[in-house]
Amino acid sequence: MIKYNLICKDCNKSFDSWFASSKDYEKLKKLKHISCYNCNSLKVDKSLMSPNIANSKKEEFEKKNTEKFEDIKKTIKKYQKFIQNNFEYVGENFAYEARSVHYKNKKKSKGIYGNASPKEIKELNEEGIETEVIPWITENDN
Numbered sequence: 001m002i003k004y005n006l007i008c009k010d011c012n013k014s015f016d017s018w019f020a021s022s023k024d025y026e027k028l029k030k031l032k033h034i035s036c037y038n039c040n041s042l043k044v045d046k047s048l049m050s051p052n053i054a055n056s057k058k059e060e061f062e063k064k065n066t067e068k069f070e071d072i073k074k075t076i077k078k079y080q081k082f083i084q085n086n087f088e089y090v091g092e093n094f095a096y097e098a099r100s101v102h103y104k105n106k107k108k109s110k111g112i113y114g115n116a117s118p119k120e121i122k123e124l125n126e127e128g129i130e131t132e133v134i135p136w137i138t139e140n141d142n
Contacts, residue, residue, distance in 0.1 A: 002018070002019050002020075002021060002022055002025070003016055003017070003018050003019075004016070004017055004019065004025060004046050005046065005047045006034070006044050006045065006046060006047065007044070007045060007046075007047040008036035008038065008039060008041050008043060008044050009043035009044070009045065010036065010039055010041040010043050011038050011041065013036060013037070014047060015036075015037055025046075029044075073137060076134075076135055076137050079134060080134075080137065083134070086110060086111070087110050087111045088109075088110045089112075089113060089114060090113070091114050091115060092114065092115050093114060094113070094114030094115055094116040095116050095124060097112050097114070098112065098116075098124055098131065099127075102127070102128075102129045116131070
């Protein structure tokens with residue numbers, strides 16, 4: 001099958017049509033079976049079209065990027081598992097708990113992790129409390 005973009009010489013309408021082959025198009029054109037859908041004129045010709053060619057380089061690029069993304073995702077999940085097993089989750093209280101550890105020398109048996117806004121992270125860093133932001137992937141994330 002081949003798709004051609006056709007244009008009517010009388011009304012200047014452009015439309016697409018499918019043919020079994022380029023030879024079939026030529027045969028139907030010669031037999032005057034190709035007409036404009038708008039004005040029924042037989043003065044219909046092929047217009048310029050860009051070919052639709054599968055781009056193997058693009059497909060290869062996308063495949064490599066997908067593989068890289070999956071590798072990164074696996075690495076992040078490994079870090080997450082390590083953090084979950086070795087640190088205490090403090091949820092939304094991360095900034096408060098981080099300050100407690102830093103200022104009150106409140107020693108914890110484990111390090112802490114949790115959620116903090118970008119503003120809270122900035123404030124903690126300005127106070128000299130070191131933090132790290134780690135992307136967190138849930139099972140629902142793509």
